[in-house]
Amino acid sequence: MKAACGSAATGVLIGGLALCLTACAATPQRSSRMTADDFDAMIAAMAASLAHSDPVASRAADSPRWVITIDRVQNLSSDVMTDAEQWAIMARLRGAAPIRALWDQKNIRFVIRAERVEKIRRDPDLYAFDDSFGAERRPTHQMSATFRSITRATAVDRTDLYYCEFEILDMASGEPVWSDRFEYKRSAHGHVWD
Amino acid sequence: MRASPPCRLSFFCCIAISGLLLAGCNRPPIGERSGRLDPYDTTGGEVGSLRVLPVALTEFSDQVAQRLAQDLAQIPQIRNAQGRVTVLVGDIENKTGIVSSNDFEFVRSRLRNELLGSRYVTDRIKFVARRARMSRIAERERVADEGYYADPPDYDPATTFALNGDFYRVRRGDTNQYYMEFQLVHFATNEIVFSDRYDSKQVRR
Amino acid sequence: MNTDEHRLLRRDHESARRQSLFCVRLVLSVFICVGLWLGPGCQRPHPAPTGLIARGQYGAARVALRHQMTEDRADRRYLLDRMRLAIITLADGYPTAAQPVFERVYEVLRTQGINADKTVESVVINEDLKFWKGEPFEQALTMFYYSVQQAMLGHWDNARAAAGNALFNLRDFGDNEQGERLDVEAIVRRAMIYEQARAHGEDPDAALHQEDYLNTGYAVRESNFTLGYLMAALANQQLGRQTEADDNYAVVVQINPYIEPLVARLKSGRYNTVLVVSHGLGPQKVAYGPDGALARFDPRWPSDDRPLIVTVRDEGGVLDRGAYPLVCDVNAMAADHMWNNLEDVRLAKSTLGTTLVIGGTVATHYGLHRDTDEAVYAGLGALVAGLFFKATAHADTRYCDLMPQRFYLVPVTIDRPGLRVDVMIEGDPGSRMVLAGLRPPRRGAQLRYVRLASAGQAYYQDQPPRWAASGRIFYANDATGPIGQPQLPFILGGRCVRTPNEAVLSGYQTAGNLTDMTLGELKELYRAEGIRWDVEQAVGGAGLGRHVLEGGRSMVTPMAGTAGFTRLFGQVHRRYHPRSDQVRQLIGPTN
Numbered sequence: 009m010k011a012a013c014g015s016a017a018t019g020v021l022i023g024g025l026a027l028c029l030t031a032c033a034a035t036p037q038r039s040s041r042m043t044a045d046d047f048d049a050m051i052a053a054m055a056a057s058l059a060h061s062d063p064v065a066s067r068a069a070d071s072p073r074w075v076i077t078i079d080r081v082q083n084l085s086s087d088v089m090t091d092a093e094q095w096a097i098m099a100r101l102r103g104a105a106p107i108r109a110l111w112d113q114k115n116i117r118f119v120i121r122a123e124r125v126e127k128i129r130r131d132p133d134l135y136a137f138d139d140s141f142g143a144e145r146r147p148t149h150q151m152s153a154t155f156r157s158i159t160r161a162t163a164v165d166r167t168d169l170y171y172c173e174f175e176i177l178d179m180a181s182g183e184p185v186w187s188d189r190f191e192y193k194r195s196a197h198g199h200v201w202d
Numbered sequence: 203m204r205a206s207p208p209c210r211l212s213f214f215c216c217i218a219i220s221g222l223l224l225a226g227c228n229r230p231p232i233g234e235r236s237g238r239l240d241p242y243d244t245t246g247g248e249v250g251s252l253r254v255l256p257v258a259l260t261e262f263s264d265q266v267a268q269r270l271a272q273d274l275a276q277i278p279q280i281r282n283a284q285g286r287v288t289v290l291v292g293d294i295e296n297k298t299g300i301v302s303s304n305d306f307e308f309v310r311s312r313l314r315n316e317l318l319g320s321r322y323v324t325d326r327i328k329f330v331a332r333r334a335r336m337s338r339i340a341e342r343e344r345v346a347d348e349g350y351y352a353d354p355p356d357y358d359p360a361t362t363f364a365l366n367g368d369f370y371r372v373r374r375g376d377t378n379q380y381y382m383e384f385q386l387v388h389f390a391t392n393e394i395v396f397s398d399r400y401d402s403k404q405v406r407r
Numbered sequence: 408m409n410t411d412e413h414r415l416l417r418r419d420h421e422s423a424r425r426q427s428l429f430c431v432r433l434v435l436s437v438f439i440c441v442g443l444w445l446g447p448g449c450q451r452p453h454p455a456p457t458g459l460i461a462r463g464q465y466g467a468a469r470v471a472l473r474h475q476m477t478e479d480r481a482d483r484r485y486l487l488d489r490m491r492l493a494i495i496t497l498a499d500g501y502p503t504a505a506q507p508v509f510e511r512v513y514e515v516l517r518t519q520g521i522n523a524d525k526t527v528e529s530v531v532i533n534e535d536l537k538f539w540k541g542e543p544f545e546q547a548l549t550m551f552y553y554s555v556q557q558a559m560l561g562h563w564d565n566a567r568a569a570a571g572n573a574l575f576n577l578r579d580f581g582d583n584e585q586g587e588r589l590d591v592e593a594i595v596r597r598a599m600i601y602e603q604a605r606a607h608g609e610d611p612d613a614a615l616h617q618e619d620y621l622n623t624g625y626a627v628r629e630s631n632f633t634l635g636y637l638m639a640a641l642a643n644q645q646l647g648r649q650t651e652a653d654d655n656y657a658v659v660v661q662i663n664p665y666i667e668p669l670v671a672r673l674k675s676g677r678y679n680t681v682l683v684v685s686h687g688l689g690p691q692k693v694a695y696g697p698d699g700a701l702a703r704f705d706p707r708w709p710s711d712d713r714p715l716i717v718t719v720r721d722e723g724g725v726l727d728r729g730a731y732p733l734v735c736d737v738n739a740m741a742a743d744h745m746w747n748n749l750e751d752v753r754l755a756k757s758t759l760g761t762t763l764v765i766g767g768t769v770a771t772h773y774g775l776h777r778d779t780d781e782a783v784y785a786g787l788g789a790l791v792a793g794l795f796f797k798a799t800a801h802a803d804t805r806y807c808d809l810m811p812q813r814f815y816l817v818p819v820t821i822d823r824p825g826l827r828v829d830v831m832i833e834g835d836p837g838s839r840m841v842l843a844g845l846r847p848p849r850r851g852a853q854l855r856y857v858r859l860a861s862a863g864q865a866y867y868q869d870q871p872p873r874w875a876a877s878g879r880i881f882y883a884n885d886a887t888g889p890i891g892q893p894q895l896p897f898i899l900g901g902r903c904v905r906t907p908n909e910a911v912l913s914g915y916q917t918a919g920n921l922t923d924m925t926l927g928e929l930k931e932l933y934r935a936e937g938i939r940w941d942v943e944q945a946v947g948g949a950g951l952g953r954h955v956l957e958g959g960r961s962m963v964t965p966m967a968g969t970a971g972f973t974r975l976f977g978q979v980h981r982r983y984h985p986r987s988d989q990v991r992q993l994i995g996p997t998n
Contacts, residue, residue: 077343123342158256160256169256193256
């Protein structure tokens with residue numbers, strides 16, 4: 009009887025474990041969205057790329073000043089990015105340590121974006137900020153980014169190839185003075201509806 | 203009454219099962235964050251999809267950009283020019299009928315990005331953005347005074363060119379052959395100063 | 408065998424019986440315990456305030472839903488709660504307030520296979536054990552709503568991304584011999600036939616390594632979600648990506664040639680405002696079949712193909728009038744097996760299998776090697792287990808009960824302020840709504856979501872609510888500015904619910920009101936009343952509450968051109984009842 013009870017218990021244990029293992033088995037990647045870690049890696053890579061690029065390296069403290077304005081990321085990828093995220097990526101790149109080091113060494117400055125200037129000017133609570141606010145603002149360059157992706161999916165697998173391109177454009181000549189990209193894939197397994 | 207060892211075992215088994223089941227049930231629904239994959243890797247999802255493999259597009263844009271950069275640098279009008287010539291990237295049209303416009307834009311963007319970063323061309327060529335884009339930026343930044351940003355007439359007509367291209371596909375059986383044809387034309391006269399095609403073959407298994 | 412041996416044997420037998428009984432009790436206890444644990448899980452989600460929604464009272468419905476919402480991310484109704492709230496917040500005209508809710512919903516919907524490994528658990532224990540992710544059609548519609556929300560905010564790039572995510576691949580089990588779409592019951596039958604054929608004719612080892620009919624009997628096909636393609640096309644068009652827009656428009660026409668004139672109008676770009684109009688209540692999910700193991704969606708609102716009649720007017724008369732075709736019938740979508748996850752089919756099939764396996768195993772274990780008493784107890788245990796599985800085999804009937812029954816998409820041109828857009832489903836005056844306050848967009852096109860009051864037949868007897876058809880704006884607000892009345896804050900007896908700032912205060916003072924008051928003092932009055940006007944502040948924490956015109960403490964203006972805006976400002980509300988002494992003193996005897 010002991011053996012019977014023991015075997016029953018073993019059966020229950022094995023059955024239970026099987027149930028649990030099906031539930032808790034090593035879970036495959038479940039989402040192919042861009043992650044915060046991706047943004048960190050991307051910003052670090054782009055900041056280093058810009059700081060070491062030929063156009064920046066060839067500049068000096070007495071070079072003609074670059075005044076750079078930023079635009080939010082244009083999101084042409086398959087992943088939804090909030091407006092805040094789109095601005096945050098550009099702001100974080102602007103504020104990255106390798107970029108901040110360029111301010112004096114390479115005579116590069118950033119200005120707040122045009123929409124912000126307008127918003128402040130129009131803010132009824134900030135009545136001291138009239139049209140004289142930002143009147144001398146003269147950006148010479150624009151830093152922008154465009155995110156794209158290619159998506160491939162079957163019934164149970166999805167892969168997104170993300171292509172994130174950053175660029176600084178000379179606003180007078182139209183020439184991109186720096187451009188680089190950060191590309192990677194993310195893959196997810198499982199029915200999208202399940 | 204003291205339970206016999208097998209029954210104690212049963213009891214603990216049940217507790218363990220219950221605990222595990224509950225743990226399984228309470229797992230948060232959000233997917234794990236995992237590592238990035240190399241863009242040149244191919245995944246099961248991509249293979250299973252009936253559409254063009256992304257890696258084929260990636261490699262194709264790499265190859266075309268590399269060869270085009272080398273070729274452009276060798277064109278006499280560019281090689282012998284005093285200083286850098288100006289090239290406006292014009293239309294590159296998708297005539298494949300299978301590559302979606304989204305995928306095609308990926309190829310075009312990647313190609314442009316490769317060209318901009320290529321040392322073969324940056325010493326000799328100045329790629330410039332299109333007027334429409336410049337106009338939008340200038341308007342948004344409130345610097346749209348006439349003459350602020352450069353127009354084609356502002357460039358030296360002798361050294362200004364437009365790069366146009368077409369993206370084609372030929373499919374026979376399981377084989378897809380993609381090719382891109384590029385033309386560098388003199389901006390003012392539209393005279394073709396360079397034309398070549400770059401192809402890549404993909405066999406679907 | 409002597410007497411001692413007999414006694415010893417009988418003692419062993421008794422001991423074995425006791426232990427056998429103990430095991431059976433143990434098994435029963437486990438099931439009871441599991442049942443108790445599942446008790447909270449079996450509770451149904453709070454019913455949606457469909458009565459409020461039917462009357463177009465989206466503000467009250469939104470607040471009610473917010474209060475019911477679980478904050479536990481592991482809770483199985485986590486997504487359902489948010490899906491409902493997001494949809495109603497959008498209907499109420501607050502896309503900004505809906506943003507954080509949609510973000511959570513999107514994150515879950517983009518997570519694949521959440522329930523992939525829970526089929527066995529749900530069979531053995533309960534289908535409710537699964538995290539609720541909705542049927543594919545509910546997911547696609549929710550992604551569509553996210554796209555609409557982003558477009559309302561002018562974020563066409565994100566609208567494009569969200570619309571793209573609504574267009575996921577579907578499983579198509581095909582048609583029957585008569586060329587009709589297979590229904591769920593037919594798929595169950597086919598699955599069982601497939602299994603039986605395999606059981607009788609195939610090598611067991613080989614069969615073990617094969618998938619079943621539900622995993623292999625379908626073809627993967629691209630989505631036929633017309634509304635999603637239209638939204639993707641619109642977004643691309645607004646981004647200047649005409650080629651991709653044309654690709655999507657082409658798919659729309661291929662799926663539904665009936666709406667080609669609408670596509671032609673959209674492609675032409677002769678519009679600056681797009682109205683996404685919805686009406687009715689979508690189908691409800693009900694259990695049916697043996698033990699309620701299967702589920703289907705029954706219409707709550709009848710399907711038909713009546714167009715939406717849209718008239719744009721100014722003070723002088725009609726500027727534009729058109730009939731716009733139905734773009735999406737949610738009843739039809741829900742009825743197609745491609746838009747269902749068929750988990751009920753899998754469950755029904757697996758439950759049957761599991762019950763047989765357990766019953767057989769226990770009977771074999773005890774019946775073949777033990778005497779009859781033990782077999783009886785073992786049989787009893789198997790019976791209880793069988794009953795347990797039978798009792799828990801019901802299909803999961805949770806569903807998003809706030810989905811509308813139908814959608815229209817309407818391009819119009821708003822070339823100046825002051826125009827009114829009159830929308831009504833043909834032959835249904837109860838659905839009429841007159842949108843006032845729309846202005847031309849600064850650039851590109853603007854998009855508005857308009858959810859018509861739903862249950863016209865039941866609640867209004869073919870008459871819309873008075874506010875819906877008034878076409879007027881009775882209160883000064885942040886979207887449309889001051890009105891002709893002398894300017895005074897609503898909380899002080901006036902008809903202004905604009906955000907307090909220097910310009911607004913100056914307007915009051917020009918009208919001879921609040922001449923001694925500073926902006927700081929005015930803001931302090933609002934604070935004393937607990938009223939907030941900043942959407943970010945109002946959304947954080949407890950979420951956006953009711954508007955002050957409806958007895959709440961929010962003064963955030965909904966977007967003009969939505970049902971929420973029309974309801975709030977298209978009627979005269981009761982006077983404000985102050986909460987603070989400061990305001991009471993200011994109002995004085997007039998209150």
